[in-house]
Amino acid sequence: MLKEKAPRAPWKRWALGILALAGCLALLIHGLVLIKISNYKKSNPAETSLMQARASQAAAAGQPVKREQTWVSYDRISPWLVRSVLAGEDSRFFDHSGFDWEEIQKAIERDWEDKGFTRGASTITQQLAKNLFLSTSKNPLRKLHEALITWELEHILGKRRILELYLNVIEWGDGIYGAEAAARHYFDVSATGLGPDQAAFLSAIIPNPRGAYNPTTHKKRVEHRKALIQRLMRHVIVPKDLN
Numbered sequence: 001m002l003k004e005k006a007p008r009a010p011w012k013r014w015a016l017g018i019l020a021l022a023g024c025l026a027l028l029i030h031g032l033v034l035i036k037i038s039n040y041k042k043s044n045p046a047e048t049s050l051m052q053a054r055a056s057q058a059a060a061a062g063q064p065v066k067r068e069q070t071w072v073s074y075d076r077i078s079p080w081l082v083r084s085v086l087a088g089e090d091s092r093f094f095d096h097s098g099f100d101w102e103e104i105q106k107a108i109e110r111d112w113e114d115k116g117f118t119r120g121a122s123t124i125t126q127q128l129a130k131n132l133f134l135s136t137s138k139n140p141l142r143k144l145h146e147a148l149i150t151w152e153l154e155h156i157l158g159k160r161r162i163l164e165l166y167l168n169v170i171e172w173g174d175g176i177y178g179a180e181a182a183a184r185h186y187f188d189v190s191a192t193g194l195g196p197d198q199a200a201f202l203s204a205i206i207p208n209p210r211g212a213y214n215p216t217t218h219k220k221r222v223e224h225r226k227a228l229i230q231r232l233m234r235h236v237i238v239p240k241d242l243n
Contacts, residue, residue, distance in 0.1 A: 033133055033149060037156050040165060044071050048169050050131045051177065066175025068185065074164040077179050078194035079238065082163065084203035087232035088225070090124040094159060094239060098125040098150040126150045128166045160242050167191075172202060173209045186215075200229045 036045070055065045086093050092100050100123050122130070129149035134142055153162055172182035179191040179202075187198050194202070204226040205213040215222045 034152060036133075037149070037152050041157060041161065044165070045132060045169065048132050048177075049134055050136075050169075050171060053135065054171075054175070067177065068175055068181040069168075069177040070180040070184075071168050071178065072180045072191050074160055074167075074242075076190070076192045077164075077167055078183075078192055078199055080196045080199035080233075081167070081179055081191065081194050081202060082238055083233050083236045084196070084199040084229055085124075085167065085206065086236045086238070088203040088229045089127070089206060091232065091236060093124055093163075096123065098123060098154040099147070123150070124166050125153050125162055127170070128162060129153055131169055131171075132165075163242075170206060171209060172205065173214075176209075196230070196233070200226045200233065203229050 051067065055067075058065045090100065092102075126146060129146050130136070133149055134146055157165070168178040168180075171177055172179075173185060176182055176185050179194075182202055183189050183191045183194050183198070186202065187194070189198070201215070201222070204222050205215055207213050209215075212218060213222055213225065
């Protein structure tokens, strides 16, 4: 005689229901992200997740929200700046599909030695994914979402558009976003008029322009990184079809 299957415990039904709901919500949220990525093939983001975070931080501190940003096309950004940013942030940008596995391995080895998250290995595309859509936390779920968005950015937008977006939205100081605003703020020139020395300086402060690489408070550190980038720039080659 066949035994009847025992009814599922109420807590299990609740757990499965919650998981299903969370899964549907995650799909919905990411579906909206995917729509935005597709739109970014031709349109520019009005605001990024980082800009929203900075605005919230300023409001919480009772300070005015600062935002200097002027969108420019890739053709109106100095080739020197493109080369210096690639040298400083992602020298193998044109050789990978969003993830630099060699750098990731080095980062894992360094983090294991230091017993913490000390070395970054984010590519330009990963940085853009985080900047546009995510928080700055390092929790595993956020990193998984970043990886998915990175893959989609690479396959939907392509290298030139990724660079164009990146160079227009990254933070270059307190309330300073994008190459044009940075060039005007630091050198009183347009993004297209940046020379190699100026470009290397701007690339040098990208990792943390409001903190560790603030050129006002950490001038020697910035100069040291700038000199390194100037040496690395000599080996950076930008494909001709991108220019």
